[in-house]
Amino acid sequence: MGKNLTRKILEAHLAKPARMKPGEEIFVKVDQTLTHDINAVMTYLAFEAIGLPRTQVETSVSYLDHNLLYLDNKTPDDHIYLQSVARRYGVYVSRPGNGICHAVHVARFGKPGKLSMGGDSHTPHGGAIGMLCIGVGGMDVATAMTGVPMRLKMPEIIRVKLTGKLKPGCNAKEVILEMLKRVGIKGGLGKVFEYVGPGAGALEVNERATIANMGAEMGATTSIFPADEQVRRFLKAQQREEDYRELLPDEDAEYDGEMEIDMSKLEPLCACPHQPDNVVPLRNVKKKKVQQVFIGNCTNTSYADVAKAALVFKGRHVHEDVSCTCGISSKQIYKQLMRDGYMEMLTDAGVRLLEIACGPCCAIGQSPATRGVAVRTSNRNFKGRAGNPTAEIYLVSPESAAATAIMGTFASAEEIMGADVEILGGIHEPESFPVDDSMIIKPLPEEEASQVKIVRGPNIQPLPVPEPPARYLKVKVSLKTVDNITTDDITPASAEFSSMRSNIPLMSQYCYHRYDPDFAGRAKEMGQSIIIGGENYGQGSSREHAAINPMYLGVRAIIAKSIARIHKGNLVNHGIIPMIFENPEDYDRIDRGDELEVRDLPDQMQTKKIWIHNVTKNTDFQARLELSDSELEVISCGGQLRYLKRQLEGKM
Numbered sequence: 001m002g003k004n005l006t007r008k009i010l011e012a013h014l015a016k017p018a019r020m021k022p023g024e025e026i027f028v029k030v031d032q033t034l035t036h037d038i039n040a041v042m043t044y045l046a047f048e049a050i051g052l053p054r055t056q057v058e059t060s061v062s063y064l065d066h067n068l069l070y071l072d073n074k075t076p077d078d079h080i081y082l083q084s085v086a087r088r089y090g091v092y093v094s095r096p097g098n099g100i101c102h103a104v105h106v107a108r109f110g111k112p113g114k115l116s117m118g119g120d121s122h123t124p125h126g127g128a129i130g131m132l133c134i135g136v137g138g139m140d141v142a143t144a145m146t147g148v149p150m151r152l153k154m155p156e157i158i159r160v161k162l163t164g165k166l167k168p169g170c171n172a173k174e175v176i177l178e179m180l181k182r183v184g185i186k187g188g189l190g191k192v193f194e195y196v197g198p199g200a201g202a203l204e205v206n207e208r209a210t211i212a213n214m215g216a217e218m219g220a221t222t223s224i225f226p227a228d229e230q231v232r233r234f235l236k237a238q239q240r241e242e243d244y245r246e247l248l249p250d251e252d253a254e255y256d257g258e259m260e261i262d263m264s265k266l267e268p269l270c271a272c273p274h275q276p277d278n279v280v281p282l283r284n285v286k287k288k289k290v291q292q293v294f295i296g297n298c299t300n301t302s303y304a305d306v307a308k309a310a311l312v313f314k315g316r317h318v319h320e321d322v323s324c325t326c327g328i329s330s331k332q333i334y335k336q337l338m339r340d341g342y343m344e345m346l347t348d349a350g351v352r353l354l355e356i357a358c359g360p361c362c363a364i365g366q367s368p369a370t371r372g373v374a375v376r377t378s379n380r381n382f383k384g385r386a387g388n389p390t391a392e393i394y395l396v397s398p399e400s401a402a403a404t405a406i407m408g409t410f411a412s413a414e415e416i417m418g419a420d421v422e423i424l425g426g427i428h429e430p431e432s433f434p435v436d437d438s439m440i441i442k443p444l445p446e447e448e449a450s451q452v453k454i455v456r457g458p459n460i461q462p463l464p465v466p467e468p469p470a471r472y473l474k475v476k477v478s479l480k481t482v483d484n485i486t487t488d489d490i491t492p493a494s495a496e497f498s499s500m501r502s503n504i505p506l507m508s509q510y511c512y513h514r515y516d517p518d519f520a521g522r523a524k525e526m527g528q529s530i531i532i533g534g535e536n537y538g539q540g541s542s543r544e545h546a547a548i549n550p551m552y553l554g555v556r557a558i559i560a561k562s563i564a565r566i567h568k569g570n571l572v573n574h575g576i577i578p579m580i581f582e583n584p585e586d587y588d589r590i591d592r593g594d595e596l597e598v599r600d601l602p603d604q605m606q607t608k609k610i611w612i613h614n615v616t617k618n619t620d621f622q623a624r625l626e627l628s629d630s631e632l633e634v635i636s637c638g639g640q641l642r643y644l645k646r647q648l649e650g651k652m
């Protein structure tokens, strides 16, 4: 049997072992790394602590793109640190205003066949050009930058055959929302979705990026499309045709599973609050008053996306009760839209243009009103994601978002445009972009770089390093959560909180702030504690602060029904033991405040089964460690930083 595309790329990067069996651990060499401002300080502090002179991968890029509000000194302190540390270690910097990391990376750095790891869960965006892009925690990015092969659970590779053609007024967003409807937010765990077939071949790179980007919402390891004529055209438009190489699955490629979507049958869809898989046809969403529309985010503000939204607005106006904003994903897209007159259509319609940044997507500005209904083109609609837990967030395509802004309630482009909706079918990505890399700072030559002084403002606090697990643990339960806790619940997003991410003593005070405002104080008072979680604990964003802050507050273990992939990796890296209930019903037999006792913890960990005594209830239960041997070594060392230093010093 032939090989699929994912396997071909993994094989080309395989360091060990020779066999690649789904579910088993493999180690792969990484070509590129990506970080962004609100997660990156910890990554570079860790890289500094490791002590290498320079990044060891082909290309490392640091994007300053998420928090550009500069409410006080904290974020500028972070940005100055990030810029100086990048100069010191041979890392490219994409300056504020150049664009959102994923949009810029695929356009300016991505290459078919390369393997990248990024400190952001939507790193799979780059799968649009036949690149294998995996979202990881910040400590993993620091590790990848050392050039050591990275561990990865060999995924199952699912063939998603796309057929048919999207109707005008429908967007690639419909394809990924249909996937979410079918697969669910946990259905992609341990899987790569490889999109093939005539429908996939007809999708342009920007449309593929929407689908690959939101594969993260299914918990997938990543998603990928072939590098074909569409990719060649895209790279040519980016004046990088020389970076193109054809990369296709073999005709008789073998897969671990199959799905099929006929895109011609799709209609405008909507993900309702508060999970991205709560998908229904847009026409079935109750017609309530919409308070806010946001057309923005890395997922859906390509040139064609915004141009189509602008055409829906053309000659019409935003409803007087709607606040409608638009944040475009890169400077080059912004310029091209301006040249082609689409920005004028937006402003004429009363759309407010925002800075080129992530912004409202992660609650950095434009929070909805109290109990406001927000309609967004983003990829996440978790409670509180927009900065206001009373709000409801609905996810739709840019075409539907524009129609909704005009109507003041949920509407599709067809409802607004009638037969003219056909015009939208004629909008494509440009044949050439106004390429301008003046906002990208190139790495310095090694000798010059070694002289660079790293600038640390008062917001840059040292990275806390955990201790190895104690032999005997007798600690209380500081928190018991429901299912599907997100990293946003653990570490809230917003301009204010995001600017604290390089200052753990400060930020940890706001751990679980919106979910349980007393948690941080309680955990601190307990000294050491355990958190009890439900299903899919730690889903969503890759932010490792959701592990670092609890660790700093003394949380030694999470015992949950299941733990999301990236978050589990972050827990391991930061020395919190991720345990899974052997019998999920034991979850119901534990309460907050119960005292739990574990004896001979390091020895029990080696068996990957741990007996826990509930002192308060006088009961016993068992948890298991769903960890590979190398993950077990990391956590036994007291986290990735200690482990890596020992490894690089040749002590392991």
Ligand code: F3S
Binding pocket: 066, 100, 101, 102, 120, 122, 297, 298, 299, 357, 358, 359, 361, 362, 379
């Ligand atoms: Fe930025 Fe939101 Fe994408 S925070 S990277 S626009 S998911």
